[in-house]
Amino acid sequence: MENHTLTHEFPEYEVKIRNLKAADESFKKLYVNYEEVNALIAHYEDGGENHTTDEHLTDLRRKRVHLKDDIYAFLNQH
Template identity: 35%
Template structure:
């Protein structure tokens, strides 16, 4: 099974500089970034290993990751406009 990577640099390559700048300058962004990458790593690990996880659990993890991604994207867009 091929695992699709969902790290922010793959998801939003156009925001490479903003991602770096916000990680350094914005504590809230850095915390959300870390949470997002932990969630992404866990989902990818479970999917890659074929670890038996019930559908509801994996869906909850993916929903959490998506919520974090939406928050991060909003911050990136705002930063780019500023």
């Protein structure tokens, strides 16, 4: 399974991500939402006992991509 944590996706922003998580509520909400979706995808991909449909997993992956795009835009604006 691939690593999709934000610090892996954006290693050049690792310090900025950490600082924004602590200081900016809007960013923190984006971060938490992304991490929750990412963890859910990882759970399903790892073959956890809770199964889902391919359609649901695809929707979760799309949501992760959109959140990642929003986070990248936020990081570049602040």
